[in-house]
Amino acid sequence: MFGFEDVWKFFFSFFLVLPIVTFIHEAGHLFFGKITGGKVRIHIGTGNRLFKIGPCNIRKLYFWDGWCEYENLKNHSRRHLVLVYLGGPLFTILSMLIVNMLIYMKVFEPGIFTYQFVYFSFYFAFFSLIPIEQNGYPTDGKAAWDVIKRKTFENNPLG
Template identity: 40%
Template sequence: MFTLDDMVTFAWAFFITLPATFLIHITGHVFFAKLFGARTELIIGKGKKLLKLGKIEIRQFYFTDAACIYDKIRKERRWKHALIYAGGSLFNILSIIIVNGMILADIWPKHLFFYQFVYFSIYYVFFALLPIDYGENHPSDGKAIFSVLKYGKTYKKFD
């Protein structure tokens, strides 16, 4: 049963753990976009812009979402765009393996934070790869991968 005692855990999960999964996910997109020569912008959160550090923009509701914008890549290829779209989930999966490996190796303790992190990461990967549209010109990563591989349709901004 959820009680007031759980509010600290909830706040920790909502304001730190969940945004960490977003940040790792979006870093995967940025990594592959940069690997293929694109210039990128990173937007963390929604709402009013609070801070801009170079190509990173932090918004008021930093804990809700993140997005990557990239421009033209070197030697346009469908598979490169597909890898950029898959990069977020690949980074989340890699982070899950690292966290579980560190716990199994007794380097990190079994802790609720890590459990929440892995849980949120799995959840995020599942919904990122589910091939659906989240709105007009706003596909999931899975839908973007399908669209670029089958039809050659690319997206320059995605979550």
């Protein structure tokens, strides 16, 4: 049951853990976009930009959504595009596995942060890999699938 004492967990989860998971996911797209030689920017949140650190734009509602945009990928092969699209889910899954491994090795203690981190990471990876379009943009899984099927996307934002 959700009680008054659980309110802090809600705020902790949505205002700290979820943006961290979003950043890791978008960093995967950034990493593989940079490898392909493109100009890449990631956005954490929505609304007006609060501040920028390198290619990372932190927006006013930093806990709501995230996306990546790229331009001029030099190595614009199908394989590279698939890596860019699946880089987010890959980083998300790897971070989840690393946290679990560190808990298993007793480096981290299981707790509210690790539980919420793994929960939101699984959520991100699962829903980003479902091959559908949402709000006119393909999910990571749909974009990768379309590239594999020889439909390409030029300069579309990545989720």
